[in-house]
Amino acid sequence: MPAQRLLLALALLLSAPVSAQPQAQKAPEALGIAMEGYPYPAPVQYLPLTIQGQDVRMAYMDVPPSGKANGRTVVLLHGKNFFGAYWRDTLRALSQAGYRVVVPDQIGFGKSSKPAIDYSFHLLASNTKRLLEQLGIQKAAVVGHSMGGMLATRFARLFPEATTHLVLENPIGLEDYRFAVPWRSTEELYRGQLGTTEESIRNYQKTYYVTWRPEYDEYVQVMFRQTLSGEYPRLAWVSAATEQMIFQQPVVHEFPLVQAPVLLVIGQEDRTVVGRARVAPENLSKLGQYPELGKRAAKAFPRASLVELPGVGHIPHFEAPEKWHTALLGFLGK
Template identity: 50%
Template sequence: MKNFFLLIAISLFTMNTYAQKVDTLSITLENIKYPYPVKFLPLSVEGQDIRMAYMDVAPTTTANGRSVMLFHGKNFGGYYWSHVIRALASNGFRVIVPDQIGFGRSSKPIINYSFTQLATWSKKLLDTLGVQKTSILGHSMGGMLATRFALMFPERMDKLLLENPIGLEDYKTFVPVSTVEEQYQRELKNTPESIRQYYKSYFTVWKPDYEMLVNAGAGIIFSAEYPRYAKVAALTYNMIYNEPVVDDFPKLKVPTILFIGKEDRTIIGKALLSDDQKVIHGQYKFLGKNTAVKIPGAKIVEFEACGHIPHIEIMTEFLVALTGSL
């Protein structure tokens, strides 16, 4: 009996210790520090007044007259681009970093999300800022969005830069279909530990520095508004699943460079797959090369011993490759 109570005490201590590491966050991340001042673009959609958060960072050296726009992944916001922004600004680029509607510090409306709509809002941000042409670096889901933007507005782009984009295969062909409600219920079951394990899958070796990603992803679970956040997450999952770009790669007319961490195994809806399916799909060491062949004139930069987020896991190597490509 003593051992039983001792185990309970240890478990409670472990839970409390972990809980202290994850602060309760608002679903618009006001209490997450962003690397540069955040501004807001007012928008309206489906009868709702909303706003898009963004950072607009001026060059910190002689301006080269060019800009780069950064599109974040599904489980991130502009906060994780700090080193990329600093490197680009120090090389003379203006850097524009939106939090897409439904993500980061932007509004979380319950709407019909689509890549077409997100791309249109991103173009409106460029119009508002007076930027006629830009290169776009899209990571993960941001890569799918950047691809859609390049297909819709090629005249507004210098280069398309894709960092471990998702959507290099058509998930509808092997991931079981889910309703928004089913995905919503899965989102509601998230815990800090399940989110930590998910983020760990992005890296080849987990480091304490990566805990900041867990804190940003897990802190919102304790918000009273988390059900709204979970519903938006389900809606954007549905967007990714139902709007593949894999068949559109041959139509791209913008100079394209892929940056691929070869150990990445990211699959949207991976938890719904059998172990055999997980082995077959999400193989970026093959998907990257296959995609580069599909895109006219595309180049590929591959990174060994790197997973889903090269700009964090191998920061220096990635930044050298990125700035060299620009």
């Protein structure tokens, strides 16, 4: 009888519905540091480059106009914690308005190579110019968000003959961080990157927005899943090196030298500060004051227009896309 009861119990257990059994939570899948398999909104091509003795490839999208072509080109430059694909809605709006749109992933970012090199805005701007030359583009409007705003400014300074318009969307570097943010070595920054967690990424990215939305978590997951890759230490070094680039290579002092007409689009709730964790609390309130910084920058550029967006944070093209596209297309259409 005991044996019969045991067999009956086993039969009942095996016949229980699957839903009654506890489900193991699926672990996040690692994402390669070249973002293999991550979909971009347009076909990705590659420009081969040799930089400081290393052969690398620069990923980019080259999207033709879907509306009536106007013969003009716009280059979209991404921020530090992002990559070209996050421009998908702006890319579509520009293409529909008749523009050819070129969207590079800078070396060290997105689907491009991640070499351990000496990063500089001069280098990234020169790479971008080489891409345009490869594509047969002599002149373009250059649009930069966040770190891309610093790069766009450097591009406009290095290649004024190739820059028809300069558009800065909540750029970092409207102030010189060296005056208020304590310096850290690249090695220290690198060790900090190795300690990155999903929670730390999400908490930082939440500072970008006035109101967090579930769809923003996509960009948290991309960064987190890359930390699970066996190649992540290489990406962590690049992240540290490019943070050092931002800190050591300010562009704010060169605003008066920019020749192109400039549009500044500033979300008024933005308080982004590079290296904010290293700033003493009593000094932090003096930094990242974008309403003031936007006005100051508009006065510094020889020919600048300022569009202020109340209730918007660091990424207007996510939080207020219609207002952003209206301002962008209106400026380019002048």
